[in-house]
Amino acid sequence: MPTAGHDPVLVAGAGPVGLVTALLLARAGIPVRVFEKRGALSRASRASTFHPPTLAILDELGVADTAVSAGRVVREIQYRDAAHKVLARFDMSDLAAETPFPFRLHYEQAELTRRILAVLRQLPGAEVTFGAEVVGAETAGSQVAADIRFASGREKVIGSWLFAADGAHSAVRNSIGIQFEERPYETRVLRVMTRQDMDSVVPGIAPLSYIFTEEGSCSLLRMPDCWRIILRVPAEITERQALEADWRREQLGRFFSLSDLRESDFISTDIFAVSRALAAENRAGRIFLVGDAAHLTNTRGGMNMNCGIHDAYAIAGALIDTLRGGPASMLEQRARERHEIARNELIPRTDHRVANASDWLRDVRDCAGDPGKSREFLRSASMLDMAPPVKPRGESIAG
Ligand SMILES: Cc1cc2nc3c(=O)[nH]c(=O)nc-3n(C[C@H](O)[C@H](O)[C@H](O)COP(=O)(O)OP(=O)(O)OC[C@H]3O[C@@H](n4cnc5c(N)ncnc54)[C@H](O)[C@@H]3O)c2cc1C
Incomplete structure (x- = not known):
């Protein structure tokens, strides 16, 4: 147990990003406490698209099989005109050499969170508390302190690190004064x-x-x-x-x-x-912002939650390595990379999809006619070029 005797890692928010963070840490034997302000998981229908690198992460966490069998596997993408004539067609099987999941999965995010919660509840060292609103946090020395509001009153909870996965209106982000300017589409x-x-x-x-x-x-x-x-x-x-x-x-x-x-x-x-926003920073001392707390973009292409799950995998994965004696500089670097990916890839890429429909369609048709460009288009649409490398099966971070 790498952190036996240490304070647990705290996670604010039991959305998809907070729960993936917690599962990764708990599977690595690191004690983790998740605080969710609602009385139960959200049942709202939101994200539907899971891209190949996200499926590889879920596979490493042992929850991809259930998702794939319950979801809709999508291998073909079509662009059509007003008369429904096919203008461009893409076959995701073209990515078979690059990913064990050469498809996207249509699956409700609320089904994923339900599944992860069930797995977490079986793991020693993982605790998920509902009706627990994180109203603020501080980081000092080798600890973080989260101020939590329960129905019974407020309590200060001490942890070793804190992942703020408390969504777009993140109370943690606001309490530590990180700017997040939302600009509506x-x-x-x-x-x-x-x-x-x-x-x-x-x-x-x-x-x-x-x-x-x-x-x-x-x-x-x-x-x-x-x-x-x-x-x-x-x-x-x-x-x-x-x-x-x-x-x-x-x-x-x-x-x-x-x-x-x-x-x-x-x-x-x-x-x-829908709005776009990027937190001015995604780290303050022992606090990391992940998912919607760190970045927002439009829903075209279905990337924001996927990018949040990639944040969780990259940063919590680096934390696990650090706790096992790896260099602390790796943690710093991973967090910085995730911030740059949100700024330089996620937001511009999704903006481009909605900026000018005719330019976008012209680019798509151009790619569809050429096997090399078509594969590049699919790699970009599937986020393969902006996701953290996922360890092959059998070499799990949590192993
Ligand atoms: C209609 C729609 C379709 C979408 N489709 C896609 C898609 O196909 N693909 C994609 O990648 N993205 C999509 N998105 C975006 C995706 O839903 C979000 O990016 C995703 O929910 C972010 O996950 P998260 O865990 O960071 O935040 P959230 O899902 O917002 O979860 C945050 C959690 O924290 C809790 N919380 C909030 N404040 C506190 C607090 N102070 N203390 C404790 N808990 C707190 C909340 O109750 C919630 O449970 C879509 C969004 C919408 C609205």
Whole structure:
């Protein structure tokens, strides 16, 4: 036990990033305490896309098999025009030489957190406390102190390190004074979930498809039990208008024949505002910011949670190495690399996807016609070029 007798590592937030952090540490025999302000895990439907490097991390943590068998494996990506003609097609099997997971997985993030919590509960040294809001933290010497609010009152909890995975409004980040300026994207996202098989509307449609018209684009994602249709809401449309059936119908009519869409199969319609932001720093002494606490971007391409899981893997992995006697400089370097990746890759890459639809489509068509460019496109869309290297099976960090 590398840290026997040491204070536990503390984690603020039991979202996907906090729980991956905790699982990695607990599997390495490092005592970890997670504090979650809600009374239970969030059931909200949010991230759906798990990219190949994230699946490799989940595999190392022993939770990929359940995810893959419960989720929807996606190997083909299509771009279509307004008449539904295929303009570009990509086959993720082209990545088979580079990753053991040459596909993306459509799977609800709330299913992943539920699964990780169940595994954590079996591990000695891991403790997850609900109804525990981290309201602030301090770092001094070889300890951190987190100020936690429970229903019964406040308590100061001492740890050796603290991972702030408490989301976009991170109380830890705010309490230590790290700047996080959110800049909203021009368009918001309207998400329609339907039970209807979209293959009956667009024959031959791939489980990840984009339809481009002169006026904009729409994305379709096939989930294990439904389809998500993602539309963009311009700034001048209010949230109330966007949620009205007439506005939704008008927008859907730009991409599909309305007589083919069965509204009775719609499960839900929600609207989300999306922002970009980068914490000025992702480390202060013994505190690390990971996931949404450190960076935010738009949902196109499905990268922000994936990037957060990569933060957790890289930084908690380096901490494990350091606690086992490795150089402390490695921890510093990993944290710095994750900050640079969010600034130089994550945010610009996702911005590029929404900035100008016709430029994006031209680039995509150009790549699809050339095997080398197509593979590069898939590597970039799958985050293979911006993820931390994952140890091969059998050489787990936690081993
Ligand atoms: C509609 C939608 C679709 C998305 N699709 C994708 C996608 O396909 N792929 C992708 O990569 N990303 C996607 N995202 C982004 C993704 O959902 C987030 O990046 C992800 O949830 C971040 O995980 P996290 O653990 O950092 O933060 P969160 O999921 O926000 O979790 C933070 C946790 O901390 C808790 N908490 C907050 N404050 C405190 C506190 N003070 N003390 C203790 N606990 C606290 C919260 O209750 C929560 O449980 C999507 C987002 C939305 C809204």
